[in-house]
Amino acid sequence: MSHPLDEAVADLIRATDPAAADLLERESARQTSTLELIASENHVSPAVMHAMGTCLTNKYAEGYPGARYYGGCEFHDQVENLARERAKQMFGCSFANVQPHSGAQANTAVFMALMPPGSTFASLVLKDGGHLSHGMKINFSGHYYTPVHYPLHYDLGHPEAERIDYDAVRRVCLEHRPKMLLCGYSAYPRTIDFARFRAIADECGALLMADIAHIAGLCAAGVHPSPFPHAHVVTTTTHKTLRGPRGGLILTNDEEIARKIDKAVFPGVQGGPLMHVILSKAIAFGEVLKPDFKVYAKQVVKNAQALAGALTERGFRMTTGGTDNHLMLVDLRARKETLTGADAEKWLESAGIICNKNGVPNDSRPPKVTSGVRLGTPALTTRGFKEAEMSLVAGLIDRVLDSSGDAAVCDQTRNEIRALCEAFPMPGHAAVQR
Numbered sequence: 149m150s151h152p153l154d155e156a157v158a159d160l161i162r163a164t165d166p167a168a169a170d171l172l173e174r175e176s177a178r179q180t181s182t183l184e185l186i187a188s189e190n191h192v193s194p195a196v197m198h199a200m201g202t203c204l205t206n207k208y209a210e211g212y213p214g215a216r217y218y219g220g221c222e223f224h225d226q227v228e229n230l231a232r233e234r235a236k237q238m239f240g241c242s243f244a245n246v247q248p249h250s251g252a253q254a255n256t257a258v259f260m261a262l263m264p265p266g267s268t269f270a271s272l273v274l275k276d277g278g279h280l281s282h283g284m285k286i287n288f289s290g291h292y293y294t295p296v297h298y299p300l301h302y303d304l305g306h307p308e309a310e311r312i313d314y315d316a317v318r319r320v321c322l323e324h325r326p327k328m329l330l331c332g333y334s335a336y337p338r339t340i341d342f343a344r345f346r347a348i349a350d351e352c353g354a355l356l357m358a359d360i361a362h363i364a365g366l367c368a369a370g371v372h373p374s375p376f377p378h379a380h381v382v383t384t385t386t387h388k389t390l391r392g393p394r395g396g397l398i399l400t401n402d403e404e405i406a407r408k409i410d411k412a413v414f415p416g417v418q419g420g421p422l423m424h425v426i427l428s429k430a431i432a433f434g435e436v437l438k439p440d441f442k443v444y445a446k447q448v449v450k451n452a453q454a455l456a457g458a459l460t461e462r463g464f465r466m467t468t469g470g471t472d473n474h475l476m477l478v479d480l481r482a483r484k485e486t487l488t489g490a491d492a493e494k495w496l497e498s499a500g501i502i503c504n505k506n507g508v509p510n511d512s513r514p515p516k517v518t519s520g521v522r523l524g525t526p527a528l529t530t531r532g533f534k535e536a537e538m539s540l541v542a543g544l545i546d547r548v549l550d551s552s553g554d555a556a557v558c559d560q561t562r563n564e565i566r567a568l569c570e571a572f573p574m575p576g577h578a579a580v581q582r
């Protein structure tokens with residue numbers, strides 16, 4: 149499935165900068181001919197992709213619609229308002245800031261807006277599925293603030309094993325009285341109970357922040373419960389399940405919080421907004437609001453459950469026993485005690501299957517090795533993969549790992565994956581390869 153714009157862009161770059169064109173061409177070929185199972189990635193539509201390569205990148209638009217620090221912003225105001233309105237419509241909320249350059253920037257702005265430096269907040273630690281912007285020591289969130297972490301149920305015999313221990317969340321919050329309680333994760337395969345989190349936040353006098361970076365598309369489509377009306381403030385990336393350009397977004401129903409957030413984003417932590425990306429966000433949000441997106445989001449979850457089931461049948465262990473959303477954490481040790489996440493990532497890549505090593509709860513191995521991989525279905529679902537292909541993918545993963553990355557097995561699998569990818573072309577990429 150080629151798109152004339154891809155061809156024109158590739159030709160243009162080739163004519164002016166062959167070295168850059170060569171790299172673009174290679175990366176395009178890589179994306180087109182491999183299976184993308186990184187849970188935080190997706191393939192955007194040609195319109196979303198090419199909106200980022202437009203003249204809106206030329207403009208400074210510091211400030212907000214109707215209150216800019218530069219002239220010539222008439223159409224930029226309209227673009228930003230379009231993105232804001234669609235963002236609010238997607239999540240059924242009253243205020244949206246579409247300017248954060250990324251998810252981490254959005255989180256930085258929320259922290260700055262709602263907590264004085266040094267404040268205590270509660271979150272899930274990185275190794276249990278949290279994000280580095282949720283309190284990692286060398287991140288701004290752990291450097292300028294004081295995180296306390298709530299646990300999972302670590303006992304594998306517990307019926308809620310490896311899921312959030314909500315009673316412990318309450319205990320941690322009552323003990324430390326955090327200013328903010330943060331939920332939403334990078335590697336958590338189960339539904340988040342936002343109402344339960346809000347009840348705990350209310351009891352201990354905290355604001356509830358939901359970072360739905362991973363599940364935003366599922367929430368917008370009604371496939372995962374919405375963080376509204378429970379969360380006081382919601383942050384997300386726009387490039388994962390939401391299938392938009394790389395960026396961030398902040399949402400709230402509270403006018404005073406919205407005012408503080410606008411100030412924290414600009415001039416607090418950012419300068420000029422990336423207006424070409426905001427145009428692309430508006431287009432992506434428009435896509436999310438169409439009925440097709442609900443079908444897509446439902447299929448993402450069905451595919452994740454099919455892949456988790458097929459891998460389980462082959463002897464792998466899914467943490468928590470499976471998945472409710474778009475991702476799964478695979479504990480490799482159940483299949484073969486010596487398998488590590490680092491080896492699996494490397495072997496699978498050489499066969500054309502792209503994923504990332506990931507610690508599992510209570511992992512005995514260090515973060516650069518790990519005992520697991522994180523797999524997600526948003527990108528393959530965009531390509532049109534369904535349950536039958538997920539079963540095929542599980543077989544390919546098992547074959548490569550069972551061979552311990554044997555070169556002949558990886559080569560054979562790589563060829564099969566090339567053929568599979570040709571049968572499921574990616575939107576708007578094929579024409580870049582010559």
Ligand SMILES: Cc1ncc(COP(=O)(O)O)c(C=O)c1O
Pocket residue numbers: 188249250251252253255278279281332333334359360361362385395396
């Ligand atoms: C839960 C969560 N929050 C924030 C982020 C940060 O997003 P970005 O990489 O755009 O800064 C991520 C990225 O993976 C994430 O998973």
